[in-house]
Amino acid sequence: MPKSNKTPTINDVARLAGVSKKTVSRVINRSALLSEDTRTKVEEVIAKLGYVPNPQARALALRRNFLLGLLHDNPNAQTVLKVQEGVLDAIRDTEFALVVRPVDRHSPTLLEDIRRFLELQRLYGVLILPPISENDALAELCLEMGCGYVRLGSAMLDDEEHIVASNDREMVQEAVKYLIDLGHRRIALIEGPEGFRSALERREGFLAAMEAHGLPVPPEARAQGTYRFESGLEAASRLLDAPERPTAIFASNDEMAAGAFHAARQRDLKIPEDLSIIGFDDSPVAAHIWPPLTTVGWPVREMGRAAALKLIAPGEEAAQAFRFPARLVQRQSVGPPKG
Amino acid sequence: MPKSNKTPTINDVARLAGVSKKTVSRVINRSALLSEDTRTKVEEVIAKLGYVPNPQARALALRRNFLLGLLHDNPNAQTVLKVQEGVLDAIRDTEFALVVRPVDRHSPTLLEDIRRFLELQRLYGVLILPPISENDALAELCLEMGCGYVRLGSAMLDDEEHIVASNDREMVQEAVKYLIDLGHRRIALIEGPEGFRSALERREGFLAAMEAHGLPVPPEARAQGTYRFESGLEAASRLLDAPERPTAIFASNDEMAAGAFHAARQRDLKIPEDLSIIGFDDSPVAAHIWPPLTTVGWPVREMGRAAALKLIAPGEEAAQAFRFPARLVQRQSVGPPKG
DNA sequence: CTGAAAGCGCTTACAG
DNA sequence: CTGAAAGCGCTTACAG
Numbered sequence: 128m129p130k131s132n133k134t135p136t137i138n139d140v141a142r143l144a145g146v147s148k149k150t151v152s153r154v155i156n157r158s159a160l161l162s163e164d165t166r167t168k169v170e171e172v173i174a175k176l177g178y179v180p181n182p183q184a185r186a187l188a189l190r191r192n193f194l195l196g197l198l199h200d201n202p203n204a205q206t207v208l209k210v211q212e213g214v215l216d217a218i219r220d221t222e223f224a225l226v227v228r229p230v231d232r233h234s235p236t237l238l239e240d241i242r243r244f245l246e247l248q249r250l251y252g253v254l255i256l257p258p259i260s261e262n263d264a265l266a267e268l269c270l271e272m273g274c275g276y277v278r279l280g281s282a283m284l285d286d287e288e289h290i291v292a293s294n295d296r297e298m299v300q301e302a303v304k305y306l307i308d309l310g311h312r313r314i315a316l317i318e319g320p321e322g323f324r325s326a327l328e329r330r331e332g333f334l335a336a337m338e339a340h341g342l343p344v345p346p347e348a349r350a351q352g353t354y355r356f357e358s359g360l361e362a363a364s365r366l367l368d369a370p371e372r373p374t375a376i377f378a379s380n381d382e383m384a385a386g387a388f389h390a391a392r393q394r395d396l397k398i399p400e401d402l403s404i405i406g407f408d409d410s411p412v413a414a415h416i417w418p419p420l421t422t423v424g425w426p427v428r429e430m431g432r433a434a435a436l437k438l439i440a441p442g443e444e445a446a447q448a449f450r451f452p453a454r455l456v457q458r459q460s461v462g463p464p465k466g
Numbered sequence: 467m468p469k470s471n472k473t474p475t476i477n478d479v480a481r482l483a484g485v486s487k488k489t490v491s492r493v494i495n496r497s498a499l500l501s502e503d504t505r506t507k508v509e510e511v512i513a514k515l516g517y518v519p520n521p522q523a524r525a526l527a528l529r530r531n532f533l534l535g536l537l538h539d540n541p542n543a544q545t546v547l548k549v550q551e552g553v554l555d556a557i558r559d560t561e562f563a564l565v566v567r568p569v570d571r572h573s574p575t576l577l578e579d580i581r582r583f584l585e586l587q588r589l590y591g592v593l594i595l596p597p598i599s600e601n602d603a604l605a606e607l608c609l610e611m612g613c614g615y616v617r618l619g620s621a622m623l624d625d626e627e628h629i630v631a632s633n634d635r636e637m638v639q640e641a642v643k644y645l646i647d648l649g650h651r652r653i654a655l656i657e658g659p660e661g662f663r664s665a666l667e668r669r670e671g672f673l674a675a676m677e678a679h680g681l682p683v684p685p686e687a688r689a690q691g692t693y694r695f696e697s698g699l700e701a702a703s704r705l706l707d708a709p710e711r712p713t714a715i716f717a718s719n720d721e722m723a724a725g726a727f728h729a730a731r732q733r734d735l736k737i738p739e740d741l742s743i744i745g746f747d748d749s750p751v752a753a754h755i756w757p758p759l760t761t762v763g764w765p766v767r768e769m770g771r772a773a774a775l776k777l778i779a780p781g782e783e784a785a786q787a788f789r790f791p792a793r794l795v796q797r798q799s800v801g802p803p804k805g
Numbered sequence: 806c807t808g809a810a811a812g813c814g815c816t817t818a819c820a821g
Numbered sequence: 822c823t824g825a826a827a828g829c830g831c832t833t834a835c836a837g
Binding site for chain 4: 485486487488489492499500501504523525526527528529
């Protein structure tokens with residue numbers, strides 16, 4: 128009998144099953160070289176005892192922890208949290224746990240810090256959120272450290288096994304086409320910050336739609352923001368004070384769209400009568416501002432789940448997915464132009 | 467010489483310092499029984515080698531991991547993320563890492579799930595966010611499992627070493643007094659959901675302020691919500707359609723306040739001219755709706771940091787703090803009543 | 806297909 | 822104040 132007051136160990140299982148520890152270890156690790164009989168026998172004992180391998184011991188022996196890491200530079204609280212939920216969906220009822228690691232992408236010691244972190248924690252793998260997912264040096268660091276990684280991004284930044292991507296460019300193109308189909312001609316763009324791949328993808332989607340319909344995009348119809356609310360307010364202010372006021376604005380994220388709402392309000396412009404606005408992200412603020420914002424939503428939670436599966440169960444079918452289409456969420460901030 | 471291509475272990479340190487492993491272990495663990503000479507000598511070797519104790523090995527030997535857990539039932543994405551940042555502030559440059567564990571407080575297997583989680587991961591300690599921080603059975607489970615815990619809450623739910631609390635009741639009382647001082651008399655309350663301690667605290671603060679000024683709170687001046695946006699919209703709709711319309715509303719959180727904004731808008735009520743609104747949380751939506759919402763903000767990040775310190779460095783001064791005052795953030799959703 | 810021995814890198818009584 | 826031995830619960834070559 129195993130000592131009854133303690134959680135059972137591999138030794139208890141081995142003794143009761145009449146095999147060696149090594150054999151038990153083989154069934155835990157699903158080794159192929161095992162007779163069906165032995166496997167069944169051991170599995171029965173495992174079930175009877177309620178044995179669960181100790182992750183700390185495995186970590187020490189394997190020099191690898193059963194921890195998934197989430198590396199991010201807080202693009203947006205809702206996004207980070209939804210990814211966390213997705214990862215949890217994937218690791219539920221496994222021995223894996225999720226470790227979070229916010230970082231500062233402007234820190235000069237970013238890579239060193241992460242290297243130390245990976246070295247110390249010996250993570251099984253990491254998920255990297257945008258915008259730091261666009262940092263190729265970081266991906267290489269993971270490779271070098273023998274740490275699995277999957278990047279979340281707005282485009283195919285890496286091989287299929289290392290990326291889970293939305294189709295920002297395509298969706299923005301579609302969203303802008305929707306405005307054009309409603310009759311809008313003077314459509315302005317609030318871009319995201321330089322150096323963000325998502326900002327580039329969304330801008331290119333915007334420009335492609337305009338070009339496809341032969342619509343000009345003069346410099347005064349473009350303004351750059353930082354993805355923050357205030358920058359959206361400023362950018363929209365400039366756009367709306369131009370001599371030829373746009374009848375619609377595409378803002379590269381919801382926060383900036385919310386800022387654009389304020390700019391419109393300050394000028395007594397009614398949304399959508401005087402000005403249509405489309406955002407991107409489908410964050411909670413989109414539904415909570417007035418009028419509710421039409422926006423592009425991407426399946427953040429599903430992407431988090433798929434990314435985690437790529438790391439822990441690369442064989443499974445769900446882990447093969449790498450493309451996750453966004454979709455247009457129609458609410459009430461868009462209408463046909465006046466007149 | 468230690469093998470130069472590997473990270474140094476305790477053996478390398480012991481050999482170079484000319485002491486036993488045990489002695490090195492003593493300086494790592496800051497044992498008191500050590501001669502100054504020995505300690506200095508060992509510390510020098512540690513510094514020279516850049517030695518860092520392997521957390522996996524320590525975890526196995528100590529039967530305790532160097533992981534802090536964050537248990538939450540997503541009260542609000544921003545809050546969860548700010549707490550995470552606070553915890554990171556506390557564990558930066560330590561061997562600790564942060565593991566997150568979203569749970570479903572309505573799950574019938576909640577406690578069992580958490581028990582298995584604690585058993586498996588052998589966490590050093592957990593931080594528990596509201597509302598599940600109000601679950602006494604959960605706190606007891608932690609105690610029983612030998613897992614440290616600290617609760618975040620809106621009131622003193624536990625001993626000083628196990629709680630980090632804001633002063634919701636007091637602050638709401640102050641916020642309502644502010645409305646009264648401006649001349650409001652008919653002030654309505656949108657309560658949070660039953661069973662939430664924060665909802666109770668905020669309600670009591672509201673009622674105390676009204677009572678202190680001899681103002682009645684008829685049933686039609688109170689409505690209950692769920693802390694979600696939609697419930698705020700519904701609750702405010704009822705309040706605003708009452709025969710004696712209130713001139714001000716205190717909503718027990720910002721999301722419901724945002725819902726109240728929509729209700730006002732639907733009735734062509736101008737904020738703050740026709741209706742003043744105060745929320746609670748100072749979440750991002752507060753600054754992004756129009757007009758910007760006056761609200762009560764609490765120091766979430768600081769509380770997260772303090773809670774983590776209580777777990778990992780209970781001796782330190784910063785770890786002694788347990789009361790964290792909220793404050794009124796004045797923006798533009800409040801004004802004197804008309805006429 | 807299975808096992809005995811050694812090892813992962815620490816800490817814990819127990820001596821002295 | 823310091824050390825030798827055993828142990829935490831697994832896995833890894835190496836045999837057979």
